[in-house]
Amino acid sequence: MFKIDPTTNRINPLEAKRFTDLGFSERKHLQEWLENYPQALAQGDGEELLIIQKEFDGFDDTRERLDLLAIDKDGNLVIIENKLDDTGRDVVWQALKYAGYCANLSKSQVVDIYQRYLNQKAQESGEPAASAADNLVEFLEVDGLEAAQINRIKTQRLIFVAARYRKEVTNTVLWLSQFGIACQCFKVTPYQAGAELFLNVEQIIPTPESTEFMIGMVAKESEEKSADTEEKHRHTLRLAFWEQALEAFSQSACSLYNNISPAKDHWLSAGSGLRSMPYNLIFGKTEVRVEFSMQRSEAEVNAFVFEQLLAEKEVIQETFGAELVWLPLPNKKACRIQYSKPVDGYDKANWPEIIQWMIVHMTKLELALRDHLKSINQGLKQASLPAIEAANG
Structure with missing residues (x-):
């Protein structure tokens, strides 16, 4: 790793160090860093990790502890083992034992494990505990x-x-990967430049070039498995609902969804004129929503657009005709503005009323935001990312 010196137009090598030489330990430092920023290990496009336990020892008939337990966006449990300067010989065996323990956890047990983690965090901070289920x-x-x-x-x-x-260790990990066991190895290296310290996190197994191929193989196997009956029912139900909804939208004054096809997901997106910032219709079992979502990969841009709209909150809500819910979501990349209604969404007898509600309120939301978004879009085209970061403070 090198440090760029723009004054001399030269690069200077940074000194690679050992964690122990810098006084860093596995539990007090590396583990804490990853617990508080798990995205360091989520380097794939669109990948995210949520930590749900630390030093977990709640397995039956054993007091062994796994370092970090996370969940990914597909609902898969992720066992994270940290070994600081050297892996040792037994790290794969340890992780496999933990994976075997975790494989038996039910959904309710996972929720309970996460809730205990949130309760502990709340106790440490003195703040109310968040809901694991939510x-x-x-x-x-x-x-x-x-x-x-x-x-x-x-x-x-x-x-x-x-x-x-x-x-x-690397040989065993590569061998396990051949049998469909999802394994990743990250090499972490601390660097020092004077009083400044840096950490490089690099995925070495699988290599970034082969990751997409391996994911594709796993996805193919997953597609070949028979889908759960209940999930099939939800998909069929949503598809039928969106077909009716889109037909009604096509006959309304709201043209956002004229070129959108029905889908099996519980949301349906339409363009707003800003890249990766769609209008969303949300169809749930107990709630329906209309929303504007700011979900670019650059969190700073999302925050910038959200703050620009928030500054016009009173005008926007007056045009919309009701109070909206404003969600900056500081711990996530996305921001949202939404309006919801409680419903019994899976009762088909309610669909005509729900669809009419969606048409009315999506029309209002687009009208309330349209001119503001045009102005913001012009500003985004003229501003650089550093300028946006500076504007966000």
Whole structure:
């Protein structure tokens, strides 16, 4: 790793260090860093990790502790093992034991494990504990906890983190990968430049070039498995609802969804004129929503657009005709503005009323935001990302 000196137009090498030489330990430092920023290990496009436990020892008939337990966007449990400067010889065996323990966890047990983690965090901070169920529904982007597919059979993932990997470890990981066990190895290296310290996190197994191929193989196997009956029912129901909704929208004054096809998801998106910032219709079992979502990969741009709209909150809400829910979501990349209604969405007798509600309120939302978004879009075209970051403070 090199540091760029723009004054001299030269690069200067940074000094690679050992964690122990810098006084860093596995539990107090590396583990804490990854717990508070798990995205360091989520380097794939669109990948996110949510930490749900730390030093978990709640397995039956054993007091062994796994370092970090996370869940990914597909509801798969992720076992994270940290070994600082050297992996040692037994790290793969340890992780496999933990994966075996975790494979038996039911959805309700996973929720309970996460809730205990949130309760401990709340106790440490003195703030009220968040709801594990609500957090998981939000993170997994599903229509209620009952719709979430969590810790399905043969979906557990292993992530290893260390500065140096022994050959017997990397060979075993590569061999396990051939049998569909999702394993990743991250090499972490601390660097020092004077008083400044840096950390490089690099995925070495599988290599970034082969990751897409391996994911494709796993996805193919998953597609060949028979789908759960309940999930099939939800997909069929949503598809039927969106077909009716889109037909009604096509006959209304709202043209946002004129070129949109029905889908099996619980949301339907339409363009707003701003890249990766769609209008969404949300169809759930107990709630329907209209919303504007700011979901670019650059969190700073999302925050900038949200703040620009928030400054016009009174005008926007007056035009809309009701108070909107404004969600900056500081711990996530996306921001949202939404309006909802409680319903019995899976009762088809309610669909005409629900669809009419969606048409009326999506029309109002587009009208309330349209001119503001045009102005913001012009500003985005003229502003650079550093300028946006500076504007966000």
